[in-house]
Amino acid sequence: MDEQSKPSPQAAQAKARIEAVKRGFEQRRNINQKLENIGYKIGVYSGKGGVGKTSVAVNLACYLAKQGHSVGILDVDIDCPNVTKAMGMTERATIEDGTVTPGEQYGVKVVSMSYFQKSEDEAIIWRGPMIHNAINQFLQMTEWGQLDYLIVDLPPGTSDGPLTVMQTITLDGFVVVTTPHFLSALDAKRSINMIRKLNVNVLGIVENFVGDIFGKGAGETLAKELQLSFLGGIELRSEYRMVDIPPVLRVDEIEKEYEAIVAAINTVIASKN
Numbered sequence: 001m002d003e004q005s006k007p008s009p010q011a012a013q014a015k016a017r018i019e020a021v022k023r024g025f026e027q028r029r030n031i032n033q034k035l036e037n038i039g040y041k042i043g044v045y046s047g048k049g050g051v052g053k054t055s056v057a058v059n060l061a062c063y064l065a066k067q068g069h070s071v072g073i074l075d076v077d078i079d080c081p082n083v084t085k086a087m088g089m090t091e092r093a094t095i096e097d098g099t100v101t102p103g104e105q106y107g108v109k110v111v112s113m114s115y116f117q118k119s120e121d122e123a124i125i126w127r128g129p130m131i132h133n134a135i136n137q138f139l140q141m142t143e144w145g146q147l148d149y150l151i152v153d154l155p156p157g158t159s160d161g162p163l164t165v166m167q168t169i170t171l172d173g174f175v176v177v178t179t180p181h182f183l184s185a186l187d188a189k190r191s192i193n194m195i196r197k198l199n200v201n202v203l204g205i206v207e208n209f210v211g212d213i214f215g216k217g218a219g220e221t222l223a224k225e226l227q228l229s230f231l232g233g234i235e236l237r238s239e240y241r242m243v244d245i246p247p248v249l250r251v252d253e254i255e256k257e258y259e260a261i262v263a264a265i266n267t268v269i270a271s272k273n
């Protein structure tokens with residue numbers, strides 16, 4: 001090629017940018033096609049780790065499945081993908097011929113980023129573009145089938161991890177988890193502000209670890225302050241020590257807590273439609 005017919009660096013850059021935008025559109029279209037048979041996509045999120053996100057995601061999903069709904073969980077907590085453990089699962093999602101088939105436990109379909117770990121105590125260091133690519137790939141390849149609800153367990157915080165997840169998957173609403181402590185509520189407030197910046201619905205706040213030890217009330221106070229629904233409290237209980245069977249499936253009081261939370265979520269969803 002002579003110098004004359006070579007594209008200028010600016011033209012080459014512009015072309016590369018257009019190609020990248022095109023690829024992005026295609027990916028989004030593919031993902032939306034894969035998720036189009038899902039009724040409602042709910043993210044479970046908090047500013048802090050250890051407040052009970054995974055526990056809420058798992059128990060919520062199992063409760064909904066027990067009520068006869070078709071339910072999936074997508075575990076995209078990249079650093080601590082604990083859903084399969086919390087569900088007592090040994091089998092993982094399988095990948096064959098470019099299709100991810102979710103594992104299944106207690107009637108809930110499960111896809112987890114733990115798929116990428118060689119062993120459960122391995123730490124994978126993810127950077128923004130890798131998170132984006134991994135989640136994108138999984139979303140494009142997973143056959144969920146028809147689902148009434150997809151529950152998404154997000155990474156905590158307000159930095160790269162959760163932000164990338166929120167930008168990659170279009171969720172219909174978030175359940176934000178806090179503990180009864182005001183510091184946890186402060187973190188929850190930051191996470192809610194982040195969600196709102198991305199124009200996604202916050203369905204409301206759940207307060208976990210309620211009881212004599214940590215007290216009660218920060219979640220409800222925060223909900224009032226931010227004009228959000230308080231979806232319900234969950235007591236601190238020793239029954240959570242056993243992990244193989246989610247406690248909502250074996251403890252009546254916990255089932256009642258989730259019954260109230262689901263009723264509150266449905267009221268919020270109905271009021272937004």
Ligand SMILES: Nc1ncnc2c1ncn2[C@@H]1O[C@H](COP(=O)(O)OP(=O)(O)O)[C@@H](O)[C@H]1O
Binds near residue numbers: 046052082210241
């Ligand atoms: N209401 C509760 N009572 C007692 N233990 C709980 C309760 N909720 C969660 N846990 C336990 O607290 C720990 C942290 O919860 P987890 O759901 O993993 O938090 P996160 O996903 O926010 O990091 C887990 O060991 C879990 O079993």
Ligand SMILES: [Mg+2]
Binds near residue numbers: 054055077080
């Ligand atoms: Mg977790």
